Amino acid sequence: MSNTDVSKLAPAAAKQKINIAGLLIEGRAFAALLVIIVFFSLMSPNYLTVSNLLIMSSHVAIYGILAIGMLLVILTGGIDLSVGSVLGLAGIVAGFLMQGVTFNSMGIILYPPVWAVVVMTLAFGAFLGSITGVLVAYMRVPAFVATLGILYVARGIALLITNGLTYNNLGGNDTYGNTGFDWLGFNRLFGIPVSVVVLAILAAVFGIMLARSAFGRWIYATGGNQRAAELSGVPVPFVHVCVYALSGMLASVAGLVLSSQLTSAGPTAGFTYEMIAIAAVVIGGASLNGGRGNVRGTMLGAFVIGFLSDGLVIIGVSAYWQTVFTGAVIVLAVLLNSLQYGGKRF
């Protein structure tokens, strides 16, 4: 009885030969990250500098935050294609609120303070996600279809609100008392970009939640065998609604961080980011069938993708080739996953 190691509680690592084989397989994303860093450091002297690493990390933060939400959903055996659109719409909602809400009947314009904007945007993301969750859990709509629908709806609403234009000035105005929105994207805590700090905190919170809480175990059980989980008293529909709501909320966090980094919010922000999030989760060793995966792997996956694409930019590879390389990495990751899970279907 040695349940003291967290890695043993995480099903992904719980192969029989936990110590050697498990570590080697689990370490593949880490190895890939090292290879990427070494390769680009040799190619460009600017790659391995503190300032560049911090810049790249703040890019990774967006993917990483999305990927945590995606991981929760994928662990239950679902998929969330809507995160990119929800990210974009969250930025628009924040931008809309920052511009001031006009109440025609009363003839006033209300400028909510930044904290209220953040809270409302997160609540909005969670609400969108819980719609998906209800569709999946109670209406039996396949996750792929439900989230595809939300993908289009959210993107459409974003375009409707803005009429296709971009909210520029998210800096706020001192006279209205709503300044500070750019804090998320620009400021640093102890030299580290706030967005990276946010990612680290979220990763820690959700990592511990998955490994240690009953809710985390319910997520793994739901993805591992929904029928068995149900008969063991796991509230499976509740788990589904929660993971999609959390995914929507995390997409909103990413949307806030992105629009704060840009101090603008465009309706097309986050386009195809859902694919990057899925790729990060898969590279991190999670099974698309559900039940296997963890936050640590997903974080490595996000860094692999982020550091790879930024590295390619730095050494001047064309954007077209970047796409090809990213795709190749994803296919390779899935290949390795199917080796790990021994011929089980993906």
Next chain:
Amino acid sequence: MDTSVFPAPEAGAAEVVLSARNVAKVFGSIQALKGVNFDVHRGQVTTLFGENGAGKSTLMKILSGVYKPTSGEIILDGETIEFGSSTEARDHGISIIHQELSLAPNMTVRDNIFMGREIRTPYGVDFAEEERQCRLLLSELEENIDPRIKVEDLRLGQQQIVEIARALSVNSRILIMDEPTSALSASEVEVLFKVIGDLKSRGVSIVYISHHLEEALQITDHAVVLRDGNMTAYAPRADIDLEWIVRNMVGEHFNLGSPPTDYTFGDVVLEVEGVTVCDSTGNQRLVDELSLSVRGGEIVCIYGLMGAGRTELLECLAGRLTAETGKVRLYGREITRASIADRIAAGLVLVPEDRQRDGLVQTMTIGQNLSLANLRRLVRGLFTSRRLERDHISNAIRRTTIKAGSPDHLIGSLSGGNQQKVVIGKMWSTNPKALLLDEPSRGIDIGAKAEVFRLLAEGAREGLAVLYTTSEVGECLSVAHRIIVMHKGKISAEFGSDVTKARIMAASGEAVVH
């Protein structure tokens, strides 16, 4: 290998068409077959007896080309042969009807029967000819099934018939049937046996596997018994009886226990009143206004054939299926509309029939599976307490005598019997008042079976109300105080523990053979 049981060529015995010589098969560290000799005689039925895990299915898969033997050889018509695949074996006239149906439910009967060997013409598939042949085959099987109907719209028994028709359609010389009757009704079994008779007269050799010993004895010409990967006995039909088979299968006289007696029953724990469960279309009543009650300390067994509604009844009691009518009470408190989680909290739990599909989370460890139903009680603050969980797991392992290297191993590393004990242990550790078990002995060997029944007896002695189902008569007469026979969703008879097998079988609508 004990060569003394090796069948000696007898005068007058039918010619041997297919034989296995010293066949062994190793899967990883498990030796599934340890050098087996096995003969198939032309135009005769050879039945393979053995417990689960004795190696029957492995041997059949080797004979039909699904697996390659690790050592030993397969001799077909006097020549050593090696099959690269099951298709190759089929080309040699060997086909197999698997225990699990291998039909595509979304396709028609015709398409299933001709799957992979469609009758092709330059203009596409000749559906009319396929259909004609299908009708011919199905009429031989005395089954009035339209070849254009989708397999998913057929009853399970009819699907089994389609599977059999498919095997017959390739004009096999050797037909391997792995548990072909498990889903068939008594009359369908009769038809099948008639077909087997016809096939024999046409010179087709049949290898038959069944857990239904009485049934197999009806049709077999030779009996071969496997135990732990060894062939332990061989004899022609004339020399054997039921007792001989059981003795050789089990190795010793085995007793599944007797009802625990030295205490009095408590109050009524579980009360079912007029419960009806309908199928997904809502037309057919799977459980038909059924009532029963179980007292604390009492063990009740529900016997019935497949399709009698046993599983549906238990799933309804556990909250998976909704009752159309009727009431379910636990200690007098109505729980008819309660959720599964609420029922578990109230003390009513189900150990499901199919442990792979409904009982276990394969991606989790033994320990995580054991604590899954009890996580709520292990939470301290925000997290599950590791200490409490560890204690909980080791208690469950000790109580249900699970043999596991470490609770951190994946659940799949356990044998079937131990996996079943994990499912039982998981539900038992929620401190239930009433324990429902759907076919708790399915797919586990007789030793594990005896242990499972011993656990039930132990639980009952502690005041637990136990309700289990079985489709093996022998298991009714083990620890149960009371035996309820179900037939077509209703209780057709109720017996005490002193009943005979024949009476139980008669009440279940099963043909009694003497």
